[in-house]
Amino acid sequence: MEILARILYPFTQPFMPTSNIYWLYLFSTFGVATLLYIFKLTNRDNHQNLLEYLFPKEIYLHPSFISQCKNYFVTCWYFILISIPALAPLQKYLMDITYQTLIQTTGINTVFEIKNPQLVHYVSFTIFTILIFDFGHFVIHYMVHKLPFLWEFHKVHHSAEVLTPITAYFLHPLDIFVQEITILTISSSGSGIWVYLFGNQMQELLIYGVNIGMFMFLLVDNLQHSHFWVAYPYWISHILISPSQHQIHHSVDPKHWDKNFGAWLSLWDWMFGTLYVPQSYEKLEFGLPDGESKLFNSLTNVLLQPFRAVWQRSRKTLDSSPSGKL
Ligand SMILES: [Zn+2]
Numbered sequence: 001m002e003i004l005a006r007i008l009y010p011f012t013q014p015f016m017p018t019s020n021i022y023w024l025y026l027f028s029t030f031g032v033a034t035l036l037y038i039f040k041l042t043n044r045d046n047h048q049n050l051l052e053y054l055f056p057k058e059i060y061l062h063p064s065f066i067s068q069c070k071n072y073f074v075t076c077w078y079f080i081l082i083s084i085p086a087l088a089p090l091q092k093y094l095m096d097i098t099y100q101t102l103i104q105t106t107g108i109n110t111v112f113e114i115k116n117p118q119l120v121h122y123v124s125f126t127i128f129t130i131l132i133f134d135f136g137h138f139v140i141h142y143m144v145h146k147l148p149f150l151w152e153f154h155k156v157h158h159s160a161e162v163l164t165p166i167t168a169y170f171l172h173p174l175d176i177f178v179q180e181i182t183i184l185t186i187s188s189s190g191s192g193i194w195v196y197l198f199g200n201q202m203q204e205l206l207i208y209g210v211n212i213g214m215f216m217f218l219l220v221d222n223l224q225h226s227h228f229w230v231a232y233p234y235w236i237s238h239i240l241i242s243p244s245q246h247q248i249h250h251s252v253d254p255k256h257w258d259k260n261f262g263a264w265l266s267l268w269d270w271m272f273g274t275l276y277v278p279q280s281y282e283k284l285e286f287g288l289p290d291g292e293s294k295l296f297n298s299l300t301n302v303l304l305q306p307f308r309a310v311w312q313r314s315r316k317t318l319d320s321s322p323s324g325k326l
């Protein structure tokens with residue numbers, strides 16, 4: 001039974017509020033898009049009917065979409081077989097280590113202990129959790145773009161030539177591993193610091209088992225991986241990442257490369273100089289430059305291409321080094 005549940009895990013995602021493609025999040029995504037269509041608030045071809053606007057054939061029959069669907073199963077099985085069993089204990093361990101280290105280093109404990117938490121404390125903890133999670137995401141997303149070895153694996157996500165909610169799952173297992181470990185380390189250390197300062201009486205405010213703020217972001221998160229152009233007012237785009245800003249992150253245009261690394265907040269991009277706010281609608285092309293997306297045209301190539309590229313990179317480095325010429 002346990003084995004069957006694991007095999008069927010990819011099919012259970014639309015019923016899990018922790019998943020990106022939970023039915024409510026999909027419903028709200030396409031609901032927002034429908035409103036944009038009705039009120040003519042977005043880029044759309046006047047000849048398209050609603051169904052053609054929501055699910056264009058050129059996107060949902062594109063070979064890249066088919067490739068992403070196949071990889072979706074690999075990502076889901078990676079989650080259920082590796083991430084979920086390994087990460088929860090690790091999270092607790094890292095939090096405890098941070099907390100204990102702080103006590104031992106400073107000789108004091110729970111400096112500002114809150115014994116009877118009020119709503120304001122729960123809200124603060126809920127916001128704090130989102131901030132450290134999003135900051136962790138920004139840090140590792142920056143690194144997987146800047147470090148050549150990690151970039152070869154993150155290229156899988158950027159090889160997507162069409163963006164749909166499934167693109168959120170279009171990641172190489174090693175890229176997921178590196179990203180999850182880093183985010184977990186940063187967020188667990190943050191939680192450890194919180195417990196050290198204020199005690200462990202606090203809990204996040206949850207809705208369907210999900211942090212209430214994250215739940216609100218997830219209601220519109222799928223717009224990021226979609227063809228719907230949704231931009232926020234200029235000043236809001238400096239705090240929250242709009243769907244269009246993440247689409248720009250996927251653009252092949254060199255002026256868009258290495259911009260908008262945040263998951264939900266653009267605050268970090270603003271602080272670290274990687275923010276790009278579109279002034280108006282920009283027609284975007286997605287994928288890797290110079291036709292490199294073609295190297296990821298099958299499930300086998302999605303899984304193996306990053307290793308081939310790393311191997312070629314290391315060969316080149318060896319060949320160009322003085323010892324390599326001997
Ligand atoms: Zn990226």
Ligand SMILES: [Zn+2]
Pocket residue numbers: 157167225246250
């Ligand atoms: Zn993306």
